[in-house]
Amino acid sequence: MSVALASSSIPSSTRQEPLRVMVVDDSVVIRGMISRWIASEPDMVVAASLRTGLEAVNQIDRVNPDVAVLDIEMPELDGIAALPKLLAKKKNLAVIMASTLTRRNAEISFKAMSLGAADYIPKPESTREASAAETFHYDLIQKIRNLGAKARRAAAPVAYAPSHAPHVQGLRTVPVARPAAAPMPTPAAPAAALARRAFSTQMPKVLLIGSSTGGPQALMAVVTELGPVIDRFPVLITQHMPPTFTTILAEHLARSSRRPAHEAVDGEIVKAGTIYLAPGGRHMRVARHGAEVAIALDNGPPINFCKPAVDPLFTSAVEIWQGSTLAVILTGMGSDGMRGGKDIVAAGGSVIAQDEATSVVWGMPGAAANAGICAAILPLNQIAPKLVRLFAGDRS
Numbered sequence: 001m002s003v004a005l006a007s008s009s010i011p012s013s014t015r016q017e018p019l020r021v022m023v024v025d026d027s028v029v030i031r032g033m034i035s036r037w038i039a040s041e042p043d044m045v046v047a048a049s050l051r052t053g054l055e056a057v058n059q060i061d062r063v064n065p066d067v068a069v070l071d072i073e074m075p076e077l078d079g080i081a082a083l084p085k086l087l088a089k090k091k092n093l094a095v096i097m098a099s100t101l102t103r104r105n106a107e108i109s110f111k112a113m114s115l116g117a118a119d120y121i122p123k124p125e126s127t128r129e130a131s132a133a134e135t136f137h138y139d140l141i142q143k144i145r146n147l148g149a150k151a152r153r154a155a156a157p158v159a160y161a162p163s164h165a166p167h168v169q170g171l172r173t174v175p176v177a178r179p180a181a182a183p184m185p186t187p188a189a190p191a192a193a194l195a196r197r198a199f200s201t202q203m204p205k206v207l208l209i210g211s212s213t214g215g216p217q218a219l220m221a222v223v224t225e226l227g228p229v230i231d232r233f234p235v236l237i238t239q240h241m242p243p244t245f246t247t248i249l250a251e252h253l254a255r256s257s258r259r260p261a262h263e264a265v266d267g268e269i270v271k272a273g274t275i276y277l278a279p280g281g282r283h284m285r286v287a288r289h290g291a292e293v294a295i296a297l298d299n300g301p302p303i304n305f306c307k308p309a310v311d312p313l314f315t316s317a318v319e320i321w322q323g324s325t326l327a328v329i330l331t332g333m334g335s336d337g338m339r340g341g342k343d344i345v346a347a348g349g350s351v352i353a354q355d356e357a358t359s360v361v362w363g364m365p366g367a368a369a370n371a372g373i374c375a376a377i378l379p380l381n382q383i384a385p386k387l388v389r390l391f392a393g394d395r396s
Helices: 012-016 028-039 053-063 079-089 103-114 130-155 215-223 227-232 245-257 310-324 338-346 364-370 380-391
Strands: 019-024 044-050 067-071 094-099 119-122 167-169 172-174 206-211 235-239 261-263 275-277 283-289 292-298 325-329 350-354 376-378
Touching: 019 028, 019 053, 019 130, 028 044, 028 130, 044 053, 044 130, 053 067, 053 079, 067 079, 067 130, 079 094, 079 103, 094 103, 094 130, 103 119, 103 215, 103 245, 119 130, 206 215, 206 310, 215 235, 215 245, 215 380, 227 380, 235 245, 235 283, 235 310, 245 261, 245 275, 283 310, 292 310, 310 325, 310 338, 325 338, 325 364, 325 380, 338 350, 338 364, 350 364, 350 380, 376 380
Parallel strands: 019 044, 019 067, 067 094, 094 119, 206 235, 206 325, 235 275, 261 275, 325 350, 350 376
Antiparallel strands: 167 172, 283 292
16 A cells, blocks of 8 residues: 555645644654654644653643644553543644554553543554554554644634524534634535435335544434334444454444444444444455355455455445435545445445534545435434434335
C-alpha cells in the first residue's frame, strides 16, 4: 500500500494554518518516526515531542496543540491517567491513543474513548516491518488530519443563529458553530438538501452496518436500542479495526445489546438473534450454503485501505437478500461502504447514513449521502428507532 497522501485529501481549513500535533511516547524511536512523518506533511507541524504524560500535562498550555498522539504505557503518568488531565486543560483537544496490539491495551483504548479520546491507533510490533509501518503511517496521518480539522472547527468561536434548529452532537444538543476568523472549508450540502430515495417496498430481512472512526461509540449507542430487530433478524457489522480490538468490541456489543455478539467464524450459519462482527484482519462476506446463509471470511488484500472493509459485506449481501437488504453507514473516514451501498440500492434495497453533525468524521456516511443513495440521513440517536420501525413494517 502506498503511503503517499494526495493534497486533495487535505481539508481546506488546514491548508491555511498547519495543525499543531503533540507527540507523547516514551520510546525515542517511535517519537522520532512519528515526528518525521508529521514534519513531512504540509498541513501539520510537530508542536512538541514529549516522553511522558506528565510532561504533556505540564506543557499543554504552552504548546497549545490541536491533536495529541498519546502512548498508553509511559513512566510517571501513563496515557489513560494523562487523558482526563489534558482534556480538562483543553476540552477540544483531539486525542489519539496509540498502543500495541495486546488485549490489555485494547481494553484501555476502549476505556479511553469513553473518557473523551477521539480515536485510537495500533502501533506496529516492530518498526522494521515495512507493511505494518506503512499502514500505521497512513492511518495516523489521516486520523490527525481529519480529527484535527474537526477539533479546530469545534474550538472556533460560536455564532448563534436563532432562526435555525440546533444540530445534535453525540446525544447532546449544541448550537451551530461557525469560525469567527478563518473561513470554513466549502461545506457539504446540508442534509435537508441532499437527494433521498424512497425506502424499499420490500420488507428488510437483514441489517448491515459499516463504521470506522468514532464507530465503537456509535455502534454501542445503536445496538443498545436494537433488541426488537436483533431478536428477529441477523445483524452483520464491519468496523475498521485490527485483531484483538474486534474481540473486545464484540464483547462490548453483547453487553450493550444484551444479545449474543461475537466475531464471525468462517462457515458459520447466519441466524436471527445474533450480531456478527467482522474479525480484524479478515474481510467478511456472506454466501449461500445450501438453503442457508453462511459467513465467508477471506484474507485478501485491503480494500479502500481497510481490512476488514465494508464494501465486500454490502455487495455480497445483495446476492443473498436482494431488495430486502437494509444497510447503515456510520461515522468514519474515507468512502468505504459507498460502492457497496450503490449495489444495495441498485438491487432495490435501502441505505441509511449518519448525519454530519453527530459523526466524528463524516467521510463514509458523507460519501454515501452525496452519492444520492440514501433513503435517510439521520442523527445518531434517531437511527435505532428508525430501524425498529422499518423492521416492524413501516415503509415511510
